[in-house]
Amino acid sequence: MNPYKHAQISQKRRGGEVEDYVDIHALIDSTKMLCTDNRHRILHTFWGVQEVIIPIFGHSFVNSAGKTIETKDLCEKDHLLVDFHHRFIPTLGDFVMAMDDIPTAGLAKRLEKFHADVIDNPQISATMLSPLSVTGQLKSLLITHNSWFVNTILPMMGMAKARFMEFDISPDMIFNPMRFEMWMDNGAFYPPSAKKLQEIKVKL
Structure with missing residues (x-):
């Protein structure tokens, strides 16, 4: 529909x-x-x-x-x-349970770097980390730590401006292995x- x-x-x-x-x-x-x-x-x-x-x-x-x-x-x-x-x-x-084929080697460091590169206030940080709070699964952070969430959702919330940069993580990392x-x-x-x-x- x-x-x-x-x-x-x-x-x-x-x-x-x-x-x-x-x-x-x-x-x-x-x-x-x-x-x-x-x-x-x-x-x-x-x-x-x-x-x-x-x-x-x-x-x-x-x-x-x-x-x-x-x-x-x-x-x-x-x-x-x-x-x-x-x-x-x-x-x-x-x-997140259906995202079981996502490679986990080095994922924590990759997400940590992404977070450090795009986050500049505690409110945005809390929003970005909310999937982890809800699921307890580190890979759930791919849902917010990607180019779509940062350049589409956060600006719609009025929390950040779109960034002109190469993103290390895209939504493909969520859906292709799901x-x-x-x-x-x-x-x-x-x-x-x-x-x-x-x-x-x-x-x-």
């Missing part, structure tokens, strides 16, 4: 105009530029909403009908759950984080 169709869902549920919502949905799906299959859905997570979408659009906004809309609720109900057929919302850890898992494909199967939910539903 494309961002415009998601925005039409939001308009039907919440009023206003499609244009009130399309930019949020477009950002959630913007990772299609990095990976053209459903492995791209790293922002279809609570981490993506909390650490990327809300810092850009705010916790709430007023639509053209004068109604206050909660950004988190909009993202979850009109986009994330819709794309996974209302069965679950995956965690960032689910995606396994495609069937749960990524429109909720056809449950991800690891929702296995217990699957077991409960089977028992019922």
Whole structure:
């Protein structure tokens, strides 16, 4: 489903105009530029909403009908759950578990150097390190320590300007080695984080 169709869902549920919502949905799906299959859905997570979408659009906004809309609720109900057929919302850890073919030799030093090269304040540092806090996996930092996050996401947050430089890490390092898992494909199967939910539903 494309961002415009998601925005039409939001308009039907919440009023206003499609244009009130399309930019949020477009950002959630913007990772299609990095990976053209459903492995791209790293922002279809609570981490993506909390650490990327809300810092850009705010916790709430007023639509053209004068109604206050909660950004988190909009993202979850009109986009994330819709794309996974209302069965679950995956965690960032689910995606990181699929990144098991990423070479780990020298990765810590490479990430440390990248961090030192592009970070100049504690707030940016906390945002960049948030995947590690959520997953406990060093390789998760590739999600923020790359040319796309630094030159697209951070400027949209108003936290930094785009840098004219050669980047040592690109988004290819995330997606090229990532396994495609069937749960990524429109909720056809449950991800690891929702296995217990699957077991409960089977028992019922």
